[in-house]
Amino acid sequence: MQYTLRGLVAAVFTPMHDDATLNLGQVEPIVEHLVGNGVAGLYVCGTTGEGPSLTTEEREAVAAAYVSAARGRIPVVIQVGHTSVPEAARLAAHAQAIGAGAISAVAPWYFKPASVEVLIDCLAVITAAAPDLPFYYYHLPALTGVQLDMLGLLRLAPEHLPTLAGIKYSAQRVDDFQACVEFADGRYDILFGCDEMLLSGLAAGARGAVGSTYNYLAPLYRRVIEAFDRGDLDGARRCQGLAAKLVHTIVRYRGHAGLKATMKLIGIDCGPTRLPVAALQAEEVERLRRELDALGFLGACKDVHQVSD
Numbered sequence: 001m002q003y004t005l006r007g008l009v010a011a012v013f014t015p016m017h018d019d020a021t022l023n024l025g026q027v028e029p030i031v032e033h034l035v036g037n038g039v040a041g042l043y044v045c046g047t048t049g050e051g052p053s054l055t056t057e058e059r060e061a062v063a064a065a066y067v068s069a070a071r072g073r074i075p076v077v078i079q080v081g082h083t084s085v086p087e088a089a090r091l092a093a094h095a096q097a098i099g100a101g102a103i104s105a106v107a108p109w110y111f112k113p114a115s116v117e118v119l120i121d122c123l124a125v126i127t128a129a130a131p132d133l134p135f136y137y138y139h140l141p142a143l144t145g146v147q148l149d150m151l152g153l154l155r156l157a158p159e160h161l162p163t164l165a166g167i168k169y170s171a172q173r174v175d176d177f178q179a180c181v182e183f184a185d186g187r188y189d190i191l192f193g194c195d196e197m198l199l200s201g202l203a204a205g206a207r208g209a210v211g212s213t214y215n216y217l218a219p220l221y222r223r224v225i226e227a228f229d230r231g232d233l234d235g236a237r238r239c240q241g242l243a244a245k246l247v248h249t250i251v252r253y254r255g256h257a258g259l260k261a262t263m264k265l266i267g268i269d270c271g272p273t274r275l276p277v278a279a280l281q282a283e284e285v286e287r288l289r290r291e292l293d294a295l296g297f298l299g300a301c302k303d304v305h306q307v308s309d
Contacts, residue, residue: 005208005210007225009214013270022058049062075102078092085108091103101133101134136168137168174200249295257273261280
């Protein structure tokens with residue numbers, strides 16, 4: 001299925017109340033902020049959105065809230081992967097019913113598929129439940145432990161996965177990413193999934209990227225892209241270097257907990273993370289704020305187009 005996502009796609013957070021129940025009232029402000037910041041799409045219930053920590057019913061509610069808030073202005077991709085393939089198929093069917101733009105799925109990560117062929121068997125069940133939606137396989141070996149050949153997946157896809165649009169490639173293998181981009185003369189849409197390495201992804205052929213820090217640093221990453229596109233590699237490197245420093249600072253605060261807490265620093269409180277990810281305490285958020293301030297975080301979040309700083 002021919003489908004493309006271009007530019008920055010924000011992997012959105014699932015907002016929660018202090019007791020870690022869903023706070024869907026915050027979805028609209030999140031979407032308005034992202035649309036205003038020029039993101040090209042939303043990726044819902046992925047790693048950033050804590051999809052694996054939500055119940056199926058909660059995931060359906062979050063997906064519906066984001067599709068409703070987007071109002072067709074930008075595409076919404078729903079991540080439906082699950083340890084249970086039938087539950088993933090249920091989520092896929094729901095995504096199609098609510099008008100999502102596309103679906104995506106990680107591999108089952110408890111009992112893992114032992115081969116590309118078995119992975120395709122799993123994905124075929126999921127995609128059959130949403131036959132009208134483009135599908136992106138979510139390649140995330142660092143968390144799923146599923147280390148399979150993505151070129152092998154692409155080779156078998158035409159016969160077995162007719163709705164495969166591409167891959168959300170979130171492994172730090174730029175060489176393999178490039179091979180997937182170039183496969184079959186660019187037939188598939190391969191989305192780059194490592195924020196701190198976006199410039200490397202652009203050099204390897206990325207045209208679309210999905211990331212957590214695009215929720216607040218989209219203006220800075222747009223500067224990376226703009227500089228790269230006009231051949232200003234020094235400017236692109238400066239912007240990417242700042243982005244990498246900011247990302248590394250944030251993820252030192254327990255990874256996802258720090259990423260989610262940073263939303264509060266731009267005035268959008270997404271609440272705590274859900275266990276087993278321990279939320280940051282108030283004093284930790286304050287330390288994070290001070291460290292980010294020292295790097296010029298809030299300035300990097302603003303829509304500044306020059307790349308000379």
